[in-house]
């Protein structure tokens with residue numbers, strides 16, 4: 266064994282102790298570490314001939330690399346709907362690296378770690394009050410979850426014409442209907458060979474809404490003259506957290522032949538709260554659902570899951586199976602994740618989620634979700650009270666979409682946001698909503714409190730004075 270490796274092995278406990286200290290120093294200072302910085306390095310570092318060993322590498326990380334990193338798990342990182350990491354989720358994430366399983370099969374030479382994934386998906390179904398008619402699995406993010414779900418939908422579409430698109434390629438025009446798809450669904454259409462422009466836009470409900478207009482949807486369905494289609498619907502659009510009417514869509518599903526997908530990357534968590542679960546009423550009728558865990562579940566990146574109805578498992582295997590050998594027997598008995606998801610090798614991504622759910626239970630997450638929504642309302646009220654901001658949409662959930670008041674100030678929005686983000690006290694995302702330049706603040710992090718809102722409003726006022 267190489268001497269540096271041998272040295273590391275002999276000192277592993279000590280090295281991990283120092284690593285823990287590095288991590289704790291970061292986490293204990295999240296409040297004061299900036300949410301943005303202008304630090305840079307010259308990334309052309311020479312590769313060592315002789316290694317330095319982990320301790321020296323850790324020192325170099327601390328000096329050169331750590332200053333590049335921002336407080337994204339902190340309480341005032343409000344961009345991109347980014348969650349933080351709870352203690353339990355970090356425990357699970359660390360152990361996922363330590364145990365380093367290749368999570369594929371349920372019963373075989375490969376180990377049984379997929380049972381942990383099954384159990385975790387089952388806990389998530391309980392959290393979201395969804396029936397166990399869904400099968401699920403972990404992927405890196407909602408983008409891959411949308412991709413996985415829409416890939417099965419594509420196979421379903423081919424089957425309606427007696428065709429196997431997975432084997433023979435796409436040979437029919439695939440009809441997609443959607444109103445306000447997330448950019449990652451559009452990207453998935455591109456990756457799936459359907460085409461990122463090949464979808465029909467359904468009107469949204471009038472009056473500052475992003476949800477599907479059901480009457481227009483039905484008209485567009487009728488225009489298809491009985492042809493099958495795929496519906497991409499939303500449980501929480503990013504700008505205004507709007508929800509499609511799932512009970513109405515479920516009724517349409519009785520009359521028409523379509524695959525129903527729901528992107529509920531963050532909005533799906535409305536199901537956890539008695540106060541907000543009405544938003545997702547009827548969603549259990551969907552064929553597939555996308556949910557992110559690195560957003561409102563507050564586990565480290567990369568973590569999301571897909572849910573696809575069990576009745577479609579053969580379509581899913583046709584889409585993703587890893588060999589051309591026909592699948593023998595009951596697919597659920599010989600289950601192997603490598604036949605139902607894009608990746609073959611996968612880490613034990615379920616573990617951070619398992620730890621989180623076991624550690625904090627339904628009440629812990631209900632509390633995070635309801636508190637985030639209250640904070641969004643609180644921030645929106647503070648913006649309105651300030652007088653120089655206007656909300657671009659009502660607060661339905663945890664996102665606040667706003668801008669500078671007055672059309673004459675539209676040209677100042679970008680400069681305002683840049684200056685605000687440059688303070689390092691808070692981070693928000695630019696957006697465009699109804700042809701207006703806007704700013705989006707998302708409340709998802711379990712650490713955020715009212716004091717953070719006071720800090721941010723104060724910074725915003727100072728910047729306005731000098732704009």
Ligand SMILES: *Cc1c(COP(=O)(O)O)cnc(C)c1O
Pocket residue numbers: 345346405406407408409447449450501502503528529530531557569
């Ligand atoms: C964040 C988000 C996505 C993409 O998720 P990633 O985890 O970044 O891949 C998709 N849909 C919605 C509604 C989102 O909010």
